[in-house]
Amino acid sequence: MSLIEVKNITKRFGHKVVLDNITLTIDEGDVFGLIGPNGAGKSTLIKIMTGLWDSDGGEVIIDGYDLKKEPLKVKEQIGLVPQEIALFEGITAYDNLEFFGYLYGLKGRQLKERIDEALEVTGLKDRRKEKVNKFSGGMKRRLNIACAILHHPRILIMDEPTVGIDPQSRNHIFEFTKRINKENNTTVIYTSHYMEEVEMLCNKVFIIDLGQEVAYGDKKSIKSMISNNDRILIEAFDYRREMIQAIKQLPGVNECIEEKGLIKLLADKNSFRLEAVLKVIESHGGRIKSINFEEPSLEEVFLALTGRNLRD
Amino acid sequence: MKLLAFIKTVLKSTLKNLLNQLLIFSVFPLLLGLVIGYFSKDQFVPSSEIPVMKIMINDEDNSIESNYFIEFLKGQEMESLVEIREEDAQYIVTIPDGYGEGLLNNENVPVEIGVTEEGSQSQGNMLAEIIDKYNEGMYINHIIQKSIEEKTLPEEREALFQRVYGKIAEIYNRGLIENNIITTKKSLTSYEHFSITFLSYMLFMMMTSLINGEYIARESGVYSRIMAAPITNIQYFNYNLISSYIFVIMFNLLYVLTYRVFGLSFTGSMFMLIIIVLIQSLLGTNMAALLSLILKKKASNAILSALMIVQIIGGVTYVQLEKIGDGVLARMLDKYAPDALIVSTYRNYLIYDDFNSIKTGLMLMIVASLVLYIISLIRVKTKRGEAW
Numbered sequence: 030m031s032l033i034e035v036k037n038i039t040k041r042f043g044h045k046v047v048l049d050n051i052t053l054t055i056d057e058g059d060v061f062g063l064i065g066p067n068g069a070g071k072s073t074l075i076k077i078m079t080g081l082w083d084s085d086g087g088e089v090i091i092d093g094y095d096l097k098k099e100p101l102k103v104k105e106q107i108g109l110v111p112q113e114i115a116l117f118e119g120i121t122a123y124d125n126l127e128f129f130g131y132l133y134g135l136k137g138r139q140l141k142e143r144i145d146e147a148l149e150v151t152g153l154k155d156r157r158k159e160k161v162n163k164f165s166g167g168m169k170r171r172l173n174i175a176c177a178i179l180h181h182p183r184i185l186i187m188d189e190p191t192v193g194i195d196p197q198s199r200n201h202i203f204e205f206t207k208r209i210n211k212e213n214n215t216t217v218i219y220t221s222h223y224m225e226e227v228e229m230l231c232n233k234v235f236i237i238d239l240g241q242e243v244a245y246g247d248k249k250s251i252k253s254m255i256s257n258n259d260r261i262l263i264e265a266f267d268y269r270r271e272m273i274q275a276i277k278q279l280p281g282v283n284e285c286i287e288e289k290g291l292i293k294l295l296a297d298k299n300s301f302r303l304e305a306v307l308k309v310i311e312s313h314g315g316r317i318k319s320i321n322f323e324e325p326s327l328e329e330v331f332l333a334l335t336g337r338n339l340r341d
Numbered sequence: 342m343k344l345l346a347f348i349k350t351v352l353k354s355t356l357k358n359l360l361n362q363l364l365i366f367s368v369f370p371l372l373l374g375l376v377i378g379y380f381s382k383d384q385f386v387p388s389s390e391i392p393v394m395k396i397m398i399n400d401e402d403n404s405i406e407s408n409y410f411i412e413f414l415k416g417q418e419m420e421s422l423v424e425i426r427e428e429d430a431q432y433i434v435t436i437p438d439g440y441g442e443g444l445l446n447n448e449n450v451p452v453e454i455g456v457t458e459e460g461s462q463s464q465g466n467m468l469a470e471i472i473d474k475y476n477e478g479m480y481i482n483h484i485i486q487k488s489i490e491e492k493t494l495p496e497e498r499e500a501l502f503q504r505v506y507g508k509i510a511e512i513y514n515r516g517l518i519e520n521n522i523i524t525t526k527k528s529l530t531s532y533e534h535f536s537i538t539f540l541s542y543m544l545f546m547m548m549t550s551l552i553n554g555e556y557i558a559r560e561s562g563v564y565s566r567i568m569a570a571p572i573t574n575i576q577y578f579n580y581n582l583i584s585s586y587i588f589v590i591m592f593n594l595l596y597v598l599t600y601r602v603f604g605l606s607f608t609g610s611m612f613m614l615i616i617i618v619l620i621q622s623l624l625g626t627n628m629a630a631l632l633s634l635i636l637k638k639k640a641s642n643a644i645l646s647a648l649m650i651v652q653i654i655g656g657v658t659y660v661q662l663e664k665i666g667d668g669v670l671a672r673m674l675d676k677y678a679p680d681a682l683i684v685s686t687y688r689n690y691l692i693y694d695d696f697n698s699i700k701t702g703l704m705l706m707i708v709a710s711l712v713l714y715i716i717s718l719i720r721v722k723t724k725r726g727e728a729w
Contacts, residue, residue, distance in 0.1 A: 076565070079569040080568070080569070081565055081568055081569060100573075101571040101572075101573070102571075104569060104570060104571040104572075105571045107569060109565075109566060109569040111562040111565055111566050111569075112562070113561055113562030113565075114561070114562070115561060115562035115563045115565065115566040116561075116563065117350060117354065117563065119354050119357055119358055120350065120353050120354050120357055124349075124350065124353050127346070127349070128346045128347075128349070128350045129346075129566070129570065131342045131343055131345060131346030131349075132343055132346055132567065132570040132571070132572060133570055133571065134342065134571070136342050160357065176566070
């Protein structure tokens with residue numbers, strides 16, 4: 030059984046359908062990317078999965094507990110890093126952590142230890158006694174995360190955690206996400222409209238647009254949805270110009286473009302043979318400097334499947 | 342522990358922003374009250390300087406008791422207060438038919454006090470109080486006399502005393518005279534009057550602060566984060582209410598105690614003052630809670646701002662309002678102002694310093710708080726999450 034099962038979730042606001050029959054499963058230990066443009070329904074789905082909003086149909090089962098029937102049991106297992114900086118700005122970092130720690134049933138010595146741990150992990154130990162309104166945006170984002178991990182949740186939901194922050198803090202968050210998943214086997218649900226983040230962090234992806242599923246599965250299978258082609262980049266030199274025509278004639282080569290010593294090939298996975306290309310290059314006097322295989326990006330997948338750029 | 346979280350956070354937040362909040366909730370209204378009170382001193386005439394009232398008596402009962410009453414008004418003790426006239430009176434005292442019988446049977450047969458154009462509401466009120474006391478005294482005398490006549494054996498004296506005391510207790514639970522004269526602000530000093538006016542201002546300010554705080558929590562995502570934790574809607578509402586209540590009590594106490602320390606107002610019984618503060622804070626907190634549930638931010642702020650302006654203008658110009666149209670505007674303000682209940686309770690405390698005079702107000706505030714709380718709970722239960 031999967032840790033999280035979302036079955037046929039539908040949500041309407043008036044006549045507008047914002048989520049249309051969404052179904053997905055997330056296994057324990059996954060870093061699950063939920064991606065789509067602004068207004069796609071990502072945050073709505075997160076709000077439903079965390080029990081903030083009711084759905085108009087479907088169910089969410091987390092660790093065997095139905096969210097509608099046993100919401101408190103479900104919520105105990107979740108740590109939410111909201112999209113907004115959801116902190117009390119007028120009090121210190123320590124006070125914020127104490128408040129949220131109490132909400133999760135922590136107290137006394139255990140609470141103190143967890144607060145220290147969370148501050149350490151997010152690099153805010155030295156700023157514990159400072160008021161949050163004195164923090165930079167990046168520090169606030171890190172504190173946002175610290176409040177979500179106090180109670181050692183099994184599931185960490187990070188809703189666009191890197192919006193509007195400096196690159197250093199961004200990297201800090203990436204490193205943290207990888208670490209918490211690797212060391213604690215924490216299941217992470219990561220939403221973003223920055224595909225490159227999801228590409229880097231996640232093993233499983235759900236692409237959503239206009240409330241509907243666009244693609245779902247591991248990265249490899251999603252990318253193969255748009256193309257059965259491999260993209261190969263060969264850096265070569267000292268070759269004759271006729272070589273390009275010869276490569277184009279090879280079976281499985283759908284496209285070949287040469288640009289200042291870089292040969293870009295689009296090749297059919299099933300019929301293409303790299304050795305044949307290498308022989309052609311050699312026979313035309315060329316020498317190979319490097320060979321790279323390139324997968325399509327998730328952004329290209331989104332474009333191919335929806336006909337739109339992600340940021341349109 | 343969750344409740345502790347809310348309370349601790351409110352207290353810490355208050356302490357960390359103490360100066361700001363002191364200025365808004367304590368210093369500013371206090372200074373305003375002091376300044377305006379000082380410059381309005383002459384408009385507020387203490388009871389001891391009230392001139393002799395010219396009254397005309399209209400006896401429709403013509404009983405022994407009504408004649409005793411008229412003799413009382415004509416008596417030496419009342420010379421300094423009233424002058425009986427046949428015409429050109431400021432006050433017309435009408436003794437209705439059935440007065441005598443009602444007095445002896447402890448029934449409500451109100452003596453009416455009509456105030457003419459030349460009269461003053463405040464003095465009329467004082468006259469009504471005097472008549473009240475007289476009738477209470479008359480009834481007690483009647484009871485004691487009757488009991489002693491009936492029971493003369495020594496062993497029945499204990500029972501007699503118990504009965505008399507029981508009757509006395511019953512009397513002081515009921516007024517024998519109803520009157521339409523409002524409780525006068527002129528019996529208060531200017532500082533006392535404005536201490537209540539600006540207490541109302543502070544009430545509305547605190548409600549605005551609580552409501553805005555709630556909306557900030559929702560807009561900033563703090564509410565969502567809290568509700569993603571293992572806490573129900575009802576728990577959140579209750580914990581928020583309790584921590585807000587503590588906040589409101591703190592600043593209300595600070596306000597009244599500051600006036601008390603300076604000897605300008607709220608100088609009566611400390612116990613009663615604290616009770617009023619506790620119950621008034623309960624009402625204010627529940628009002629704010631319900632408003633934040635049923636209205637959007639802009640609407641609730643607009644309403645509270647309007648009420649605050651009405652209250653301040655009404656309070657500052659009250660003395661002038663009394664003179665307009667037989668004081669009808671002043672009476673309307675006293676009766677229908679949104680904080681009328683709170684104001685009248687404090688006013689009674691200041692004038693009478695007597696628990697009986699405030700207990701009705703307190704009970705009404707408790708009942709109103711309970712009703713508001715129940716409505717709020719129903720609203721919390723039925724409101725769907727995305728509607729916040």
